[in-house]
Amino acid sequence: MKAVLYICHGSRMQEACEEAVAFVTSCMERISAPIQEVCFLELASPSIAEGVAACVQKGANQIVIVPVFLLAAVHVKIDIPKELGRLQNQYPYVSFSYGNPFGVSRKLVTAILDGSGMKSIGKRVTLLLVARGSSDEGTLRDVRAIASLFEAADEVEHVEVCYLAAAKPRFEEKLHELVQTTNAPIVILPYLLFTGLLMKRIEKTVRKYNHSQIVLCPYVSKNQAFQDMLIKHTEEMIRENVYVSINGANKE
Incomplete structure (x- = not known):
């Protein structure tokens, strides 16, 4: 079973975390995945590990990882892949695919x-x-x-x-x-x-x-366009047309 895990940055401000969850939740309603969870890289919970665990507990054996970030800075290029690599070892029977941030558009x-x-x-x-x-x-x-x-x-x-x-x-x-x-x-x-x-x-x-x-x-x-793009990219990954694996290799 396939799951989508959205990773937001996280903030010390509760308002910011609630806003991120609301943004992602509004996108979930338009995405065709049976399991969808949201988590945070830092400063808030659930953590990435907790998000992956929630997906696995619901029966996921494939997890599409969607970084809800504007650009591919150190967090997207290094910190998240490092944590996903650790979790891949913890869950060797689960396949992970890792998407792109919004980028230059x-x-x-x-x-x-x-x-x-x-x-x-x-x-x-x-x-x-x-x-x-x-x-x-x-x-x-x-x-x-x-x-x-x-x-x-x-x-x-x-x-x-x-x-x-x-x-x-x-x-x-x-x-x-x-x-x-x-x-x-x-x-x-x-x-x-x-x-x-x-x-x-x-x-x-x-x-x-x-x-x-x-x-x-x-x-x-x-801006509504950011929700629309997140939905489009996530659906592409779910269909396995476009994704970026944890080791950074582009696959199309």
């Missing part, structure tokens, strides 16, 4: 632009793309690729990229610089999947500025 960027309210501003904007940050250079390249997709939009004059951790420039420094140097409306786009401490940090920083032309967009899971 023109469709998602278009959906974000359509739902951002930028068109209603009436003039081209400076877009400040705020990413979590990573020590992984591939992840930073993906962020820059996403920025390039935004910059091609008619509503956007210019895109600046900044980070909340592990990379520079930092969000607070870049926002201060833009407030001092630009006359265009500044649209802040938190490229975060759910709320959490980082989103609260963004909101707190923005409140310090009495700047009528700063617009703070919602984080990206508020």
Whole structure:
């Protein structure tokens, strides 16, 4: 029997964990798998091990692992596969397949632009793309690729990229610089999947500025397109048309 296990990051904020579960649960209703569970990489429960155990206890002998992450940073590339490798040894009779995060997607960027309210501003904007940050250079390249997709939009004059951790420039420094140097409306786009401490940090920083032309967009899971893509990718994996195994080999 086949199961789907969705892995979210986890947060110290209960609100963030509840939001992640609600997001995944709304997708489950549209996915054709007899067993579906949600778990967290860290900071919350159930853990990945507990999620796998729940699937096995319900009779699963094949588990499709879906990382509910925006980009393939260290967590997706190293931490989750390491834990899945340990669990594969614990459950040698269960097959695991490991999917991709959302990644760089023109469709998602278009959906974000359509739902951002930028068109209603009436003039081209400076877009400040705020990413979590990573020590992984591939992840930073993906962020820059996403920025390039935004910059091609008619509503956007210019895109600046900044980070909340592990990379520079930092969000607070870049926002201060833009407030001092630009006359265009500044649209802040938190490229975060759910709320959490980082989103609260963004909101707190923005409140310090009495700047009528700063617009703070919602984080990206508020957009229906992310649910639709998660469902599409999960269904592809269930049909075994597209998946990535734990050792990282692409199979199509």
